[in-house]
Amino acid sequence: MDVKEAVHKRRAYRSLEYTEITDEVVEDLARHAGLSASCFNNQPWKFVFVRDAEILEKMREALSRGNEWVHNASMIIAVTSRKDLDCVVKNRDYYLFDTGMATAFLILRATELGLVAHPIAGFKQKKAKKILKIPTEMTLIALVIVGAHKKPPVPGLSKQQIEAENARPERLDLKEYAFMDTFSGDSNNKEA
Secondary structure (H helix, E strand, O other): OOHHHHHHHOOOOOOEEOOOOOHHHHHHHHHHHHOOOOHHHOOOOEEEEEOOHHHHHHHHHHEOOOOHHHHHOOEEEEEEEOHHHOOEEOOEEOHHHHHHHHHHHHHHHHHHOOOEEEEEOOEOHHHHHHHOOOOOOOEEEEEEEEEEEOOOOOOOOOHHHHHHHHOOOOOOOHHHOOOOOOOOOOOOOOOO
């Protein structure tokens, strides 16, 4: 599978079933995330790969309502970083951007391995950090939910979630987010 195919195959499925995640798979995902670019090669990302059944069970307490589908996960990856681990250039904090890029590499590699890697923001940060023993000074940016895609959809998904399983949610039209030369796309408009 090439990068283009992985990008097109990647989906944030919620209908998951258990699949064994070996130490080799964890190392593979971590190594691919670690190849991402970062400001001055600071590599500010820290990932916690959670496979232990008891810890996965405890993580249920940290999930927001509507994320019950996560209970079928084979692994949860906590994505963390801290501002001082990366560049701050003229009040621009790069740690979130750089960690996001590394997470994207991880997600694409998981897709190539036939896994679902669904990032979520729906969790209680303090609770999740306590369960995973993440230091207070670290920012828990996202959780990536990993498993095998289950067809037909598992019971318990909402009607909207089932619809999203069956067809890729609509994407913005290109002209709404890609501009030429200036933000408005009008190269004659030179105002800043």
